[in-house]
Amino acid sequence: MYELFFQNLAKHIHLEPFEKHLIENRLQTKTISKNDVLLQAGAYCRNIYFVTKGCLRIFQNHPDGSETSVLFCPRDWWACDIISFSQGLPSVYSIEALEDTEINFISSTHLEELYNELPKLERFFRILFQNGFALYQARLTLALSSSAEVRYALFRKQYPTLMNRIAQKHIASYLGITPVFLSIIRKR
Amino acid sequence: MYELFFQNLAKHIHLEPFEKHLIENRLQTKTISKNDVLLQAGAYCRNIYFVTKGCLRIFQNHPDGSETSVLFCPRDWWACDIISFSQGLPSVYSIEALEDTEINFISSTHLEELYNELPKLERFFRILFQNGFALYQARLTLALSSSAEVRYALFRKQYPTLMNRIAQKHIASYLGITPVFLSIIRKR
């Protein structure tokens, strides 16, 4: 039970059996079907999710009806609206399942307890956010400095697996372009 | 000594005098003149910097000679190339002073020691990176979904102080547009 989850933690911290137990007691599991909405923008994001199967999409809705896909979260990735989760504010982003998906999750109150009982977890999430920080920084400079064509080529190279699993309209919204223009790029 | 630095830490953690002392022993100070380069892309970023006066700019050079400004770091902000700092790789970003600037800094080896002696610091940086993560996420969705005009208007609103201190060409490179186009936007 929870093997993948603890493998993920093991990337940055070592846990004794009793420590794993402490975490396990706060851990929950959920299955969500394709197209189901896990978090609706405006709601409170009370849990942080870890994907064990399938794929989630974190996205933002814009007033004009368009969307931006912030992140795709396949197996072994984490997902949440971090501002809502950590500051108790309404979420800006929505999260939905692109496939039938299985997740583990911890509530924010349980995580706060765990931070106190197990300071190692601060280390784990410090490194997780540090890496996420660097990832978004790189994506930001890419978005600000490169054409859609370059960004698409890089996406293909970096996430070849996702290419075949994710609808083009979602890839387009991840790249910050329209599905129509993505289709034009692909023809080249 | 180091008041602003410890005020910054106090935003997220409480420190006893002896704990401050442990940190102080690892802390260094430096003054850099306007236009001086603090970190050159390709070098190793061995320190994490905290600005007490002046303003730093973190930026990336592109093959065509253009630049992207990733972040402006005035008083009370942190600066470093986090991948280089945490993983010991050559840095992708450069850091320079936009004004005569004073900084406090800790080396990566000293910070590792401090993480072990003072697990609270893991918490501090966990929250710092968590916030930075959220900040870049928001900037990314803005860059992907909004026109340069909207982004410029928002920059003015969010950082009115920086507006009057930072050259337009740097603001343009922060917004991901050319100085020429920024000038056109401003005329409207």
Add this chain to the structure above:
DNA sequence: CGTCTATTTGAATGTACTCAAAAGCGGTGG
């Protein structure tokens, strides 16, 4: 098989860029 949604295609438009030249501004030296 039919319906609904996603993708492709084409034409017209808008946003942002390049190149080039002029104007403005700041610092330095005479």
Add this chain to the structure above:
DNA sequence: CCACCGCTTTTGAGTACATTCAAATAGACG
């Protein structure tokens, strides 16, 4: 203190990148 030099900002014309709108085609699902 002024004149000059170098760099930044502005302005204009022409171009490239990406969008909108509309219609046709292709795919997915019941």
